[in-house]
Amino acid sequence: MTIRVLIVDDQAMVRAGFAALLAAQSDIDVVGEASDGRQGVEVSRSTHPDVVLMDVRMPEMDGLAAARALLEPPPGVVHRPKVLMLTTFDVDDYVYEALRAGASGFLLKDAPPADLIAAVRVVASGDALLAPSVTRRLIADFARQKPSRAKDPSLRLNGLTPRETEVLELIARGLSNQEIAGRLVLAEQTVKTHIGRVLAKLDLRDRAQAVIFAYESGLVSPGDAG
Amino acid sequence: MTIRVLIVDDQAMVRAGFAALLAAQSDIDVVGEASDGRQGVEVSRSTHPDVVLMDVRMPEMDGLAAARALLEPPPGVVHRPKVLMLTTFDVDDYVYEALRAGASGFLLKDAPPADLIAAVRVVASGDALLAPSVTRRLIADFARQKPSRAKDPSLRLNGLTPRETEVLELIARGLSNQEIAGRLVLAEQTVKTHIGRVLAKLDLRDRAQAVIFAYESGLVSPGDAG
DNA sequence: GGTGGGGTGCTACTTGGGTATGAGGCGGGG
């Protein structure tokens, strides 16, 4: 099965170079080219490539916006290509935006040609691939942001009984005492008692601080839906 | 400058294979081998390799523990090699643990030999490298956990005036109305007015929910100190 | 069998927080 590739870049010479490079591979077909993001989205919609090679910086509609358009298609559009972002500089803002949008990879244009070809194959197969410098940063970020879970606050969490922890979590979901009582089938007074103990044990003043503690300790995290 | 490599793997045949492969490169020296984690740490301390090739699964002390020992050296130990983890299966728990510990890469043993050699060079240069399937997962995780910042809540944040945003942030730090008033040099009543507007605009009931909103929208994040 | 911790519940009291309404000052845009 050949890999259908679409090349989106505003520089004609770059497009030509990539196209020649890729077309020389027996398992890769270049099915189209586009010179800006808007056009890229259109061509992608009509040619259904497996992989879109997308330059980040482009006129009209930049690569990020185009990637988003392709990766979160409007209702009715079923085709969803893999997107491999390309850039001359490794500007991290772009990287994160692109990855968040669902891009499958991020390469620097100064990478060896063989890398580009390999990247297209990897991405087409459903895996992902990043330039080494980008990988380094991603890992650093990843390593930096998580360990909060194992910090100080969560140690103090051990002092709480299961019931108290449960109540704390519901506070952190924004429930009132009455709602918590309803949810746990308790008298509102009981909820107050539990909360009182939680606040005392954790040395907090009110439920607002309890919410903060819940987030800081990792008991709940941004994105946890109800 | 040649790259000094230490190979740590419990299977002698694997070690031999890797050693032969790497030693054949003019820019790579294999300065040692070890058959378990504990030994690996010792040999690393005595031979000061640039890169440690570390198998994940090993007797005595597994690759993760060994990696941690090398990457967070005890006081007095200054040498800190790059660690490239190797595994037969791509078990994600290990991946995350290793990356969090500070590993520079994660490769599957079924990767082509050229990849291993390239990986050693990349890692030695200070960049990072992951197996494509690992990269895919890391990106997926990364994309899944952060999007809060660009989503719903932060859009509604735009409806807030600068002052209101400021007040919201202080609420999310756990301050009482009085404390906020003090901090911003305002009457407490003024603070209440602002809060009232914030709650109304964001459709929240009380300051506890405001704290939640602040975290979910990314206005504040776990780990933000004062 | 006693002891202690966890869970539950009550009465009673205090207060911080949220609501309602109104109003004055200030700066920018029509």
Added chain:
DNA sequence: CCCCGCCTCATACCCAAGTAGCACCCCACC
């Protein structure tokens, strides 16, 4: 110039939330 949004503040009211003290049940552990 006038209007409007933002920031400021006051008065007044209400109630959810937090505090204090006590009490009962159950169960694990000694």
